[in-house]
Amino acid sequence: MNGANFLQRWFGRGWLSLGYLFLYLPIFVLIVFSFNSSRQDMVWSGFSLRWYAELFKDTEIIAGFGLSLKIAVMSATSSVILGCFAAFTLNRYRRFNGRMLFAGMVSAPLVMPEVIVGLSLLLMMVSLQKMFGFPERGMFTIWVGHTLLGMAYATVVIQSRLQEMDKSIEEAAMDLGCRPHQVFFLVTLPNITPALASAWLLTFTLSLDDVVLSAFLSGPGSTTMPIVIFSRARLGLDPRVNVVAALTILVVSIAVIVSSLMMARAERLRQKQVSAAFKADSD
Numbered sequence: 001m002n003g004a005n006f007l008q009r010w011f012g013r014g015w016l017s018l019g020y021l022f023l024y025l026p027i028f029v030l031i032v033f034s035f036n037s038s039r040q041d042m043v044w045s046g047f048s049l050r051w052y053a054e055l056f057k058d059t060e061i062i063a064g065f066g067l068s069l070k071i072a073v074m075s076a077t078s079s080v081i082l083g084c085f086a087a088f089t090l091n092r093y094r095r096f097n098g099r100m101l102f103a104g105m106v107s108a109p110l111v112m113p114e115v116i117v118g119l120s121l122l123l124m125m126v127s128l129q130k131m132f133g134f135p136e137r138g139m140f141t142i143w144v145g146h147t148l149l150g151m152a153y154a155t156v157v158i159q160s161r162l163q164e165m166d167k168s169i170e171e172a173a174m175d176l177g178c179r180p181h182q183v184f185f186l187v188t189l190p191n192i193t194p195a196l197a198s199a200w201l202l203t204f205t206l207s208l209d210d211v212v213l214s215a216f217l218s219g220p221g222s223t224t225m226p227i228v229i230f231s232r233a234r235l236g237l238d239p240r241v242n243v244v245a246a247l248t249i250l251v252v253s254i255a256v257i258v259s260s261l262m263m264a265r266a267e268r269l270r271q272k273q274v275s276a277a278f279k280a281d282s283d
Helices: 002-033 050-055 059-092 099-111 114-132 139-164 167-175 180-191 193-208 212-217 225-233 239-282
Strands: none
Touching (some): 050 239, 059 239, 167 180, 193 239
16 A cells, blocks of 8 residues: 555656656756857857857847837736726626626637737727828737737736635725725735736736737837747747847746745735734734
C-alpha cells in the first residue's frame, strides 16, 4: 500500500515537472541564446552582449515597443474602469431590462475568434472614417480594439471578487447614512482593489502581446512591437528578437513579483484592521 502511494505521488510529480518543463524550457532557451554571439539560432558560439547593444540601435523595434507600451497602459486602464462598472452592474443589479443581452455582449469577446473581432472592428472603423473622416487607423483604433477585448477579461476577474465580497459591509454603510456612490467609492472599491490590480496586469499583458487585433487596426506609422517581431520571424529569427523577449520577461517578472508583494501586504494590513475592529467591538 505504501509502495502504491509512493508510486502515485512520484508519478504525479513527474507529470507536473514535465508540464513545467514543456512550458518554461523554451523561454529559458530563448533567454540563454539572447547572449549568443552568433547570428545563427541554436548554434552557441560564445557569450556576448552584442545583440543587446544592437537592439538599442534598432529604431523600428524601439518605436514599436514605445507604441505598444502606451497602448497597453491606456487599454489596461480603460478596460479596468469599464470592466469594473460592468461587473458591478451584473453582480449588484440582478434584474433590469436587457440584462441577458448586456451580459452576453460583455462576454462575447471571450469566446469569439479574435480574427472575427478584428475584421468587424476594421469594417466599422473604415465606415466611420468614410462618413466622418475619423478615426484614421493608428494608435486610437488599436486602443479601442484592445479595450474591447480587455474589458471582457477584466469583467470576469472583478465579478468573481464581487461575488465573494460580504454584502453586509455595504448594507451597514448605507444604514449609517452613506449614499450609493459613497458606498461604492469608500467601501466596495477598496475591498476589490486586489482584483482591480490583477485585472490591470492581465489586460496589460494581453494588450502588450496582441498581434491579430493590432494587425487589423494598425495603420502607417503605427506598428506595434508584436507586429514587428512577427514580420521579422517570417523572414527568419533575428537575435534581437530574443533580446526583446528576454527583457520583456525580466520586466514582467519584476512587475508581477512587486505587485504580488504589494497586494499581499495590503491584504495583511486589511486583515489586521478587521481583527482590530472586531476586538474593539468585543471590548
